[in-house]
Amino acid sequence: MEDVAREAGVSRALVSLVMRDSPKVSPAKRTAVLESAAALGYSPNRLASRLASHRTHTLGVLFLDLHNSVFADIHDGLSAGLAGSGNQVMVAVGSADPRTELEAVRSFVDLRVDGVILAGYTGTSEDLTAALRGTPGVVITRELEADGVDSVLTDDFRSGVLAVEHLYGLGHRRIAHVDISDWLPYTARREGYLHAMRQFGLEPQLVHSDMTERGGRAVMEQFLDSGAERPTAIFAHNDLTAIGVMEALAGRGLAVPSDVAIVGCDNIEFAASPLIGLTSIDQHARELGLVAAQAMLDRIAGTAGPAATRKLEPALMVRRSSDPAA
Template sequence: MKQTPLARSVTMEDVARDAGVSRALVSLVMRESPKVSPAKRAAVLQSAAALGYSPNRLASRLASHRTNTLGVLFLDLHNSVFADMYDGITEGIAGSGNQVMVAVGSADPGTELDALKNFVDLRADGVILAGYTGSAGELEAALRGTPAVVITREMEVDGVASVLTDDFRSGVLAVEHLHGLGHRRIAHVDISDWLPYTARREGYLHAMRQFGLEPMLVHSDMTERGGRAVMEAFLASGATLPTAIFAHNDLTAIGIMEALAIRGLAVPGDVAVMGCDNIEVAASPLIGLTSIDQHAGELGRVAAQVMLDRLAGSAGPAVTRKLEPVLMVRRSSDPSAV
């Protein structure tokens, strides 16, 4: 069977030959240079359209030492808080001429570093990391001087800016809210020990000490399944139940609520539950989860602006931007909340 040869890509030389002009003039037209007369511009564009010429944008970007591309690394796309950050990032760069490449780290430092190295090898102009779990040294080595902004974590790395919400204050807010409702046995379902996100835990411990209460820490992953498993194990142990539980994030809190419901326990009648992040589903009337708003969309928008300022050369030294968390009270902690 005879194979049809692959069609050759149309080049600037082809356009120039068809339009009866030089290749240099075609290049000027494609770069939208004002130095071309309207008549010649029209002739070149007409030939380009007739031949199906598509400019090699990557080549032109590399020639200008910019790719107009940002690498964006997310910890986990199963958690919609990162989708909210993505929306904020894309809103923040809208109209800037930049586009994003997305990778997912999945709480694996090795996967994170591979993604970062790929971004750098592909000559991304900058990198935004949402939920980075590796070390400062590994980050600096992988970036090789590429500008970066880290969301949700403060990093002390030259050239790396940080945008985050005050997680310590989030932990304090949670305990203050539950204590104000009369709870004294307040547990915190925390993340795995190895993850470098300890500020919510530290805020919880600080507030518990302030109120003279005994901390109750249980570790889990950051998923709905993990929250359900932790609560099921606790219920099976026969230990005295806390009257209130503050989960590290909303997904974990929802899993806890599911396990309590399966056992016939009422929320908040038997156990009050609250989370953190304020993802969209937390506000659903079917769930009504009290949460702490981390302003995920705003974090993405601020990170995008910080990155654009850095690429424009107007940002100065790397900065840290910290937002204030906001308590969102719903019926999972307070039956009177509407």
């Protein structure tokens, strides 16, 4: 800036005003400064300027898994919700590893982000609070009790209930649930499934998988090889797992839904493909991103009160995989 000031024959303070687009500069002097800056190849240090104002206009966003398109839908909602706010986004991936998640959060905080949004966080509220060090946070897809951290999610318990009610209404009585690993803190879909099964007087059947298409295919193949009585219907924790289950059934010559009906959860775009036709519980992923973006903007603007939870209602999307008439 001193070089530009010397070249333009003005003060350093006036150069600063020009670079901040201040209206307190005459057109002639503004032109002189900009021409000198261009000649010298000068560009202002935006980060230093932002730090001086105690805002970086940058948000850190952590996603659980970029292989699952539900997080792409959440990202679309976040992008739409943040559009026009002047905030830039930095992205990291947690990969269902609490240590990796916390390392990413600490890095965001060290880079002075104004807030951190976490879609699919698997760690504890205590660890997150410590890592944020007072930086505002919003957690998507999970309800978390932590100071200064809002939660935005769809009612996963209701999702599990909806799946069982739908399958029971079709006449199914042997309904299995392809669940996630026990250590993951996303148990509400399982709890909803178990609640509905008890309500109907049915025997629950849980099979654990890893939330991936490959994992769903592997556990279903293992189950079919075990000789256990085959369920007539399966509710999978997410759509990727459900598609893997469908692949395993097809590989054994079993038809969906006449031999086994399938219901997934998340309602990713791929599930609606005519080639897949997967019945799914819509989690309104894009809307989750929109709501989370507004919650973050409110918090960094200082207009938000105590940490709040915003919960959306899931919706059943019936397609060929559970429709006997299809």
